[in-house]
Amino acid sequence: MKIAVPSETAAGENRCAASAESVKAFVKKGLKVAVQSGAGLGANISDADYAAAGAEIVKGTSVVKDADIVLSIRRPSDAILKAMKKGAVLAGGLEPHGDRKALEAFAKSGVTAFAMELMPRISRAQAMDILSSQANLAGYKSVIDAAAYYGRAIPMMMTAAGTVPPAKIFIMGVGVAGLQAIATARRLGGIVSATDVRKATEEQVKSLGAKFVFADVADAATSGGYAKELSAEDKAKQAKLVADHVKNQDIVITTALIPGRPAPVLITKEMVESMKPGSVIVDLAVERGGNCPLSKPDEIVVHKGVSIIGTVNLAGKLAGNATPLFAKNLQNFIDLMISKEGNLAIDFEDECIKGTLIAKDGALVHTMYGAK
DSSP: OEEEEOOOOSTTOOOOSOOHHHHHHHHHTTOEEEEETTTTGGGTOOHHHHHHTTOEEEOGGGGGTTOSEEEESSOOOHHHHHHSOTTOEEEEOOOTTSOHHHHHHHHTTOOEEEEGGGOOSSGGGGGGOHHHHHHHHHHHHHHHHHHHHSSSOSSOEEETTEEEOOOEEEEEOOSHHHHHHHHHHHHTTOEEEEEOSOGGGHHHHHHTTOEEEOOSOOOOBOTTSOBOOOOHHHHHHHHHHHHHHHTTOSEEEEOOOOTTSOOOOOSOHHHHHHSOTTOEEEETTGGGTOSSTTOOTTOEEEETTEEEEOOSOTGGGGHHHHHHHHHHHHHHHHHTTBOTTSOBOOOTTSHHHHHHEEEETTEEOSGGGTOO
16 A cells, blocks of 8 residues: 655645654655655655655656545645545645635546544543644744844843833643643743633643633533634623723743634734834734734734734744644554555544544535535
8 A cells, every 4th residue: 555745845845744754654654655856855754764765756747646545734735736646545635725716726637535623522532633733833923033134132031221111922722732832931930821712721721830810601612612602792802801901911821723714813903003103913814814803814914013924834933843733643543544455545534534534525515515
């Protein structure tokens, strides 16, 4: 059985869906692995590294020829899809909440596609959860970027010439990215506070040494652990609390996303204008419309002295770490499909497989698309 790993074609995407370690693990199971030449260069993994792990290095789209499984970071190019054989398994970050027409065209290619973003929030799925592994890095990178762009020091410093006050850092959204942002900001010496519409996150915030900021609103946690949208009344309460808090912050990092919905607005134009000149906002949700209406994808917008950083794909800026983590997530997922004899054996009733399957036999098959 053959696994293929094509190069990523999206602009600025440096990650690769396989690491040398994951290739070695597949080969050890008796599988053939083909990697497109140059696929790992953005993550500093050479063709020689992959070859040493047992992979065949192939140029161009022929890398997926006769492949039973294709691994990708993002939805593959049309050229790759056309080169894949009908019914081949495709697993990766397939943007399942994207444009419906584009997804239908994608499904018609005949691939059996698994969108790793839809991995169920259950204990045994944690090792396959690309959202968590990549968001962890994004949360870290958001603080590092904010600190680099902020024109002052983060920790308190006492000198003979005077005292440098610590920066006040506010994290909005306490998911995986938010928790890592809190931990990183604390390690840098900032005074850290955080908010979330899920009351249960208070304990996590406090355990990291940060202050929890929470309005008197209904808990907005879903059964799957995600955040859901607040009512209009609760939105107003939360917005007032945030507005009062934001104006005194030096750095604000927003991480709020609702699966399948545009990113909620957390920082309004008026809130931005209430902040001190020199303050920094990092909007991790910019790719889905942004938590701040002033943010723009892959731009730094300066509005009345406040810098709003809208870097898309922050995890991809740390490709050397992001690639092994993403690759391990995929390796763990593919292990569910491989029999002891090294053959493809997909249990479509398995919760992790059923939850991520979006396309099969030329059609979209996930319930989120109306399929039964």
